[in-house]
Amino acid sequence: MSKNSQSSTNSSSSIFSTESLDLKSILFRYLGIWPYILVFSLAGLLYGFINNRTTNPIYSIDSTILITESKSALGNDLFDPSALNQSRSNLQNEIGILRSFSLAEETVAGMNLNVAYFKEGFYRNTQLYGNVPILVSVDWKRPQLTGVFFKIKVIGTDSFELYLEKKSKSFFKSLNPFNNTRYERVEVNEGVFEFGELISMDNFELKIENIYASDQEEIVFKLFDNYSLANMYRGSVQIEPYGNSSTILSLRMSAVDRRLGEDYLNKLMETYLNRELREKNKASENTIRFIEQQLLGITDSLNFVEDKLEAYRTQNRIFNLSQEGSVAFARLQELEKEKSRIDINLKYYQNLQIYLNSDKISELIAPSVVGLTDPLLNALVANLSELQSDKVRLSANYAEQAPAMREIRNKIESTKRTLIENVNAAIRNTELALSEINSKVRLAEREIDALPETERKLLSIQRQFSINENIYIYLLEKRAEAQITTAANLPKNMILDKAKASYAPFAPQTSKNLMLGLLVGFFIPIGFTFLKDFFNDKIEDIKELEKKMVVPFIGAIGRYEGDSAIPVLTNPRSTVTESFRSLRADTAYLLPMQDKLTLLFTSCISGEGKTFTSINIASVYSLMGKKTILLGLDLRKPKIAEDFGMVNDIGVSTCLSSALSWREAVKNTGYDNFHVILSGPIPPNPAELLLQDRFKEMMAEIKAEYDVVILDCPPVGLVSETKQLFSHADLSFFVFRQGYSSKGNVDVLNNLVEKGGVSKIYGILNDVHVDKYKYGYGYGYGYGYGYGNNSYGYHDEEKISFKKKYSKKIKKFFQKF
Incomplete structure (x- = not known):
């Protein structure tokens, strides 16, 4: 067909x-x-x-903070016309500061989180925060054992037992508890201690106070150095802007304790704003320090002149000036006041010049403090101070070569150059003004020289007193203004929403x-x-096998787990026997009206079941009353003798290599109409024997005498002689074995047909078992009716004990290796 x-x-x-x-x-x-x-x-x-x-339940804590855009006091594009993304860059800088280790370390240092307390539970430990049953005091001046769980068991109300939960582990021992840590195996002397007692050991020193812990209560605590805490909390905070154009930052963190998370996030924002405010107040603090230095000198001078004035008046009994002297003194006093102001301005410019040349930018004083109203100079100093504050804040989180640091250094240098030029010009102008006022003072002094000597000396002393008094009052006013400015300073950024934990845990x-x-x-x-x-390259699916073959698929042989190799004869009502009967019916359909036939069975490799199929298909024909003979043509690896329990003393090899007639080699199987010619002893030249003319003559005689001739041939994929045997058969069958034959074996069959010229060959799948896919193959004609082990009571199956069945499976499993 x-x-x-x-x-x-x-x-x-x-x-x-x-x-x-x-x-x-x-x-x-x-x-x-x-x-x-x-x-x-x-x-x-x-x-x-x-x-x-x-x-542990994990809660989400959220807060928001507004970042005010930094605007230069000189305008947006005076010194940096190319900084189009300055606002975005500033926002990223603030995010970097909020994520910085130094800010996290400063935050945890102000929260007293170095001791974490836990309550043991059956499934997990629960962290305690705030209201804790014990209080552990740690001397951080000494190395402390961090990263390890201490456990105490309260005994009564005055004592407790202290021990480590896991003694065989390597723990952190902090050499510098706020910076470096290293691994070291430690030994802790466990024992009973009193509450309030100082526990001092080689690895730690601490004191435990009982707050409200009850008898037999067990509490766990763990020590953390600030370095570890800062790293831990720093990594838990997520910071991101609300949108591309927004300067509002969203701060989010997760924590197992809602209150702890809220406190940390609030403290982080508070520390961030306080750090910004400290940098902002530096200018005012520098001003106050400068004024106080000036006041120290002027106070001594004022006291000295005041004492001198009183002594002169008392000695000379002169207390008031004449009208002419009063007018001259008033004129000179105004000039001296103006000269004092110019002197202070000149001293400010000179100090400013020194600070700029020595890079003491952090000590700059605002010009407005000394009464200078030059808008450009005030703007330059304010801008330089702000840039320096930004640099200090950024340096805590960025390396010196970071783009943000390079950008701000360039801005500082540009602003400083401009400021130095303005200061140099201001010094020259102030020196000219001072020279001019000195000339006016000298003219006023000539008028005073015309007065009587007593009045002239009094006027001179009173003049010195007035000068120092005016300077003293002026400096006091400026110090008060600077102090008010410091007290009134606020951070430019602000908290919009304080930290708030989610009501329910998100994990x-x-x-x-x-x-x-x-x-x-x-x-x-x-x-x-x-x-x-x-990744399985074995043949499992009949439909897949059909698609790959270039020849028709004729039938499937079910799995047989019995001991007998001839189930058709030993168990004729089994399902596997029925599959062989179905195969016989298909053969009759392929060769209708043909009384005598020769069938050839081969496979690609050994172990695929061609001999099993050959024996049982021969048995099926013998049960029909057909005179059947089975020829063992696999001269290299004979197996038929073993299956029938015969001695492989004579057979095909002896008939072809000696004068022995094939009739003398025929053996009776013990079943009617069923004979067999074994392979015989293994010859040295099996291929040459099967290619002799004598074999052709023997085949012709056997075909004439028997109704059905079954040829059990060697695997065609391993030996060459099988290809010459196809011409002796009316039909040939290529046997595959489910779960054993490789998919590449199909290519061997296809090559036989397409390149070897073999015709009338069909595919058979052997050892098909229903439990492989739990689905019965073969709805179409010729697929092996009733194969498998589930015949719904229609067939009589050979009973196999549970032990025997699974011992065979185990044996097969280990044979794979």
């Missing part, structure tokens, strides 16, 4: 729905592993449940964890099976 005719015969079923059959095969494939799916799904569900029970997500565990457990065996099938 041609492949086309066979396909048309199957049209009623195979064309019915190819996709439906494939999907059904896949479905039944995975239904076959339902116990594993069930077990792994339950295991995944259990894992999700345990994860939910052992994980663990109990339903999600359970569902995820269930799904993972469900898909693990499915995925494993899929990968196993994907």
Whole structure:
């Protein structure tokens, strides 16, 4: 029968729905592993449940802060016309500062978080914060044992037992508790101690006070150095802007304790604003320090002149000036006041010049403090001070070569150059003004020289007193103004929303964890099976085998797990016997009205079941009353003798290599109409023997005498002589074995047909077992009716004990290795 005719015969079923059959095969494939799916799904569900029970609830804490854009006192584009993205850059800088380690370290240092307390539970430890049953005081001047859990058990109300939870582990021992740590195996002397007692050991020193802990209560605590705390909390905070054009930053962190998370986030923002305010107040503090330095000198001078004035008046009994002297003194006093102001301005410019040349930018004093109203100079000093503050803040989080640091250094240098030029010009102008006022003072002094000597001396002393008094009052006013400015300063940024924790924890997500565990457990065996099938190069599916073969597929032989190699004769009502009968019926359909026939069976490699198929198909014909003979042509690896329990003393090899007649080599199997010629002793030249003319003559005589001749040939994929034997057969069958034969074996068959010229050859799949996919193959004609182990009580199967059945499976499993 041609492949086309066979396909048309199957049209009623195979064309019915190819996709439906494939999907059904896949479905039944995975239904076959339902116990594993069930077990792994339950295991995944259990894992999700345990994860939910052992994980502390985690809350989300949110807050917002407004970042005010930095605007230069000189305008936006006077010194940096190319800084188009300055606002965005400033926002990123502020984010960097908020994420900086130094800010986190300063925050935790102000919160007293170096001791964490925990309450032991059955599933997990719960952190205690705020209202704790004990208070641990730590001497951080000494190295302390950090990163390890201490556990105490309260005994009564006055004492407790102290020990480490895990003694065999390496712990952090802080050499510098606020910076460096290293691993070291430590030994702790455990024992009973009194509350309030100083516990001093080589690895730590601490004191424990009882707040409200009760008898037999167990409490766990852990020491953290600020370095570790800062790293831990720094990594837990997420900072991002609300949008591309927004300068509002959202701060979010997760914490197991709602109050602890809120306190940390609030403290972080407070520390951030305080640091900014400290930098902002530096200018005012520098001003106050400058004024106080001036006041120290002027106070001494004022006191000296005041004492001198009183002494002169008393000695000379002169207390008031004449009208002419009063007018001259008033004129001179105004000039001296103006000269004092110019002197202060000149001294300010000179100090400013010194600070700029020595890079003491942080000590700059605003010009307005000394009464200078030059808008450009005030703007330059304010801008330079602000840039220096920004540089200090950025240096805590950025390296010197970072783009942000390079940018701000360039701005500082540009502003400083401009400021130095303005200061130099101001010094020249002030010196000219001072020279001019000195000339006016000298003219006024000539008028005073015309007065009487006593009045003239009094006027001179009173003049000195007035000058110092005016300067003293002026400096006091400026100091008060600077102090008011310092007190009134506010950070340019502001907190919009204080930290607020979510009402419910966002983790663990109990339903999600359970569902995820269930799904993972469900898909693990499915995925494993899929990968196993994907990388499996063995023939499993009949339909896949059909698609790959260029010849028709004629039938499938079910799995047989009995001991006998001839189930057709030993168990004629079994399902495997029925599959051989179906194969015989298909053969009759292929060769109608032919009384005598010769059938050839081969395979690609050894172990695929060609001998088993040959013996049983011969048995089926013998049961029909057909005179049948089985020829063992596999001269290299004979197996028929073993299956029949015969001695392989004579056979085909002896007939072809000696004068022995083939009739003398025929052996009776013990069953009616069934004879066999064994392979015989293994010859040195099996291929040459089968190619002799004598073999052709022997085959002609055997065909004439027997109704059915079955040829059990060697594997065609391993030896060459089988290709010459196809010409002796009316029909040839290529045997594959499910789960054993490689998919590449199909190419061997296809090459025989396409390149070797072999015709009238059909494919057979042996050892097909229903439990492979739990789906019965072969809806079409010739697919082996009733193969497998489930015949619904219609066939009589050989009873195999449980022990024997599974011992064979175990043996086969280890044979794979």
